[in-house]
Amino acid sequence: MVWSEDNGGTPSRGSDARTAFAAVLGLSCMFGGIWLSDGQLLGTNGSEAGTLAMRICTCVVYFAFFLIARRFSRRGDGDVRWLFGVSATVGIALFAAGALCILLVMPGLERGCAAWMTLGVLSLFLVKIIGAPVSVGLVCLFARLDGAMVVRSCTLGMLGAFALYSLVSQHSVAAALGGRGIVGVAGALLCASLLLAMLGFGGAPVGLGPDGRPPVLAALSVPGVVKRPMAKVVTPGFIIMLVFSAMMLGFLRNGFTGGDSHGDPVSFAALIVLLAVALAWRGLRVEHVFYGALLCTAVGILLAPSVAWALPGLEQVMCGLGTALFEVVSWALVVWAARNSIETLVASAAMRLAATAGHLLGTLVVGAGVLLAATPSEAMFASEQLMVFVYMVLLVVLLKFPGLQAPFASAGDVSEYECGSAGGTGSACKDAGDGLPAEGPEGACAVSDDDAVAQVALQAGERAAGSGAVSHSARAVAVPGSGCATVSPQVPVPFMPDSASSQPGQVPVDPVSVPCDTIARTYRLTAREREVLGLIAHGRNMPFMEQELVISRNTLKMHIRHIYTKLDVHSKQEIIDMVEALIAR
Numbered sequence: 001m002v003w004s005e006d007n008g009g010t011p012s013r014g015s016d017a018r019t020a021f022a023a024v025l026g027l028s029c030m031f032g033g034i035w036l037s038d039g040q041l042l043g044t045n046g047s048e049a050g051t052l053a054m055r056i057c058t059c060v061v062y063f064a065f066f067l068i069a070r071r072f073s074r075r076g077d078g079d080v081r082w083l084f085g086v087s088a089t090v091g092i093a094l095f096a097a098g099a100l101c102i103l104l105v106m107p108g109l110e111r112g113c114a115a116w117m118t119l120g121v122l123s124l125f126l127v128k129i130i131g132a133p134v135s136v137g138l139v140c141l142f143a144r145l146d147g148a149m150v151v152r153s154c155t156l157g158m159l160g161a162f163a164l165y166s167l168v169s170q171h172s173v174a175a176a177l178g179g180r181g182i183v184g185v186a187g188a189l190l191c192a193s194l195l196l197a198m199l200g201f202g203g204a205p206v207g208l209g210p211d212g213r214p215p216v217l218a219a220l221s222v223p224g225v226v227k228r229p230m231a232k233v234v235t236p237g238f239i240i241m242l243v244f245s246a247m248m249l250g251f252l253r254n255g256f257t258g259g260d261s262h263g264d265p266v267s268f269a270a271l272i273v274l275l276a277v278a279l280a281w282r283g284l285r286v287e288h289v290f291y292g293a294l295l296c297t298a299v300g301i302l303l304a305p306s307v308a309w310a311l312p313g314l315e316q317v318m319c320g321l322g323t324a325l326f327e328v329v330s331w332a333l334v335v336w337a338a339r340n341s342i343e344t345l346v347a348s349a350a351m352r353l354a355a356t357a358g359h360l361l362g363t364l365v366v367g368a369g370v371l372l373a374a375t376p377s378e379a380m381f382a383s384e385q386l387m388v389f390v391y392m393v394l395l396v397v398l399l400k401f402p403g404l405q406a407p408f409a410s411a412g413d414v415s416e417y418e419c420g421s422a423g424g425t426g427s428a429c430k431d432a433g434d435g436l437p438a439e440g441p442e443g444a445c446a447v448s449d450d451d452a453v454a455q456v457a458l459q460a461g462e463r464a465a466g467s468g469a470v471s472h473s474a475r476a477v478a479v480p481g482s483g484c485a486t487v488s489p490q491v492p493v494p495f496m497p498d499s500a501s502s503q504p505g506q507v508p509v510d511p512v513s514v515p516c517d518t519i520a521r522t523y524r525l526t527a528r529e530r531e532v533l534g535l536i537a538h539g540r541n542m543p544f545m546e547q548e549l550v551i552s553r554n555t556l557k558m559h560i561r562h563i564y565t566k567l568d569v570h571s572k573q574e575i576i577d578m579v580e581a582l583i584a585r
Contacts, residue, residue: 020149022200023141026193027157027331030134032164033189037095037127039169040182041102050124051254052367055360057125062353065132069349080345081201084137088194091130095190098126099183132352134193139348141200142331143339147568150339151286154332155278162262162324163271164189169263230341230350238333242351243358244394245290245330248297248323250362251387256370256379261320264313270321285565286332289325294391297322301384330355362387512537515582523566532559536572537579 042050065087072083101123109116145153167173168185177185252261261267278284299307300319307315334351341347365386369379516537520530528549535545545556569575 016146016149018202019141019200020145020153022196023138023145024153024157024160026134026138026141026196026200027154028160028164029189029196030131030138030193031158031161031327032168033186033193034131035161035165036168036182036189037099037186040179040186041099041124041127044102044106044179049367050120051256052360052363053121054124054128055250055356055363057121058128058131058356059353059360061125061128061132062349062356065136066346066349066353069136070346073343073345080137080140081198083345084133084140084201085194085198087133088130088137088197091133092187092191092194094126095130095187098123099187101126103180103183130190132349134190134197135352136345136348137197137201138193139331139334139338139352140344141197142335143344143348147566150335151289151332152278152281152284154335155284155289155328156275158328158331159271159275159278159324162327163268163275166262166264166268166271170265170268171263174263228340228342230337230343230347233337233341233347234351238337239354240394242330242333242354243361244391245293245326245333246355246358247362247365247387247390248293248326250359251365251383252319252323252362254363254366254383256366261313261316264317264320266313267317267320270317271324274321274324286329286336289328289332293322293325293329295322296325297391301388304384330358510534511583512579515579518582519567519578525563525566529559529563529566532556533563533575536560536563536575539572539576 038054042054068087069083072080101119106116106119106123109119142150142153142157168177168182174182262271281288296318300315300317300322304315307318334348334355337351338344338348366379366383369383369386373379373382512534516530516534519525520533525533531549532545535548540548542553542556546553549556551559563575564570567575567578569578
């Protein structure tokens, strides 16, 4: 899917499938390898605060890579695959060096001495370097997937990582491999994740695009997505949801209280079931995963005494499943930010840094409990209560202040824009009197006519390319005067009838009919969604649409939400822009 002369300038269906396959397997291999190496090397290291030191080292590594990515992106004259490939290769070499120090050198030193502690911290730092370039590269890879593939691919990849880690952690498998064998498997998985990431990017090395645009933009373009500055994409609510979602993994894998529920056979079986559900659930959304994570965590923590009495050990399994699902949410949020930001590379690195900060925060919660409590069990109990309190406050804040909601909780959600109803008063109703989001996200890129045509026609051309009906090429362009970017293909555009050109005596043709039909075919809207799309394009408000279509308010909002999701837009104005661009063309 790299814009190069080798593939005609645009991704094909085959490249989409290849990219999704490589991204899912690469994610599973990367996190599976990281978690296996962490568990084994920390166990060999034997430091009581080893996990906390590892979390701190991880944050330092990601911060350093964020600075590198920002500098690389600002230069704009390099191939992003070169950045990922070289940095990940160096990371794998340093991983091997750090693992050898922990496995072979540290056992020969006196435990607790200055040399032992210094070498331990340095070795942990070395083994964590590999995670930053590979994970950021995979985020960029996920960000280039078709919108319909993203959530399921994130879910399958992350749950696959947990399942892989759980499989190798089973007592019989771990005993057969031994400590060094597990570290070797982890290293092989990390190498595989790098190879899969490079396979997903594919193509020949990217030089300057045919229009002279920097290859960083060319390689990370996403057809059909209106990209915005990162500062407008990453809202306070986004950061809150991302950090708190990541906290759960750091909380449960804290290194102070011991135990890992993913080594339980029941946990492995449950992960396989979740994988099957994710594979079969075509309408899977991030909020579904988030609700499942909250439910599993609530059962594992709040109902722990009752569950432990009825089925001993089940509370730990439920907490483990909640952790896995929260990690899916965390990864999906990072991908969303990268996908919708102009600075895809920088956004990927910054959001992965925020996620690792969440892991560190979760570990610090338990660490504080250990310092204040007399026994590990009391520390864990106090930490659990604190985590429950934090998540309760999070839910209250998000419900009280809808503007802080994360993208999956607010994008396309028209409930807060109901005006003319009993609860719709004030300035909000004046600004959104049509019952829909009146404005896109602040600072959203305004697309030019050619760019809006590109967003619709590129995907339509892709689907027809298999039959040879359409030939097209694409290049990365910037929207003039906005600092925003999209992909501008050179494609044949359907003839747009103009009502002004109708002959006398003829009924004027609705100018939005043909572009709405084109959008409906491109994004596979249902017949009813096509009707709603036409009314939105005419600027109709919700009461008018209810009366015209003879449907309820809730049904109408459901159709609007589906349209927003399929078109990957966040406001009515973005839809109107797409239609007007096709008319102007």
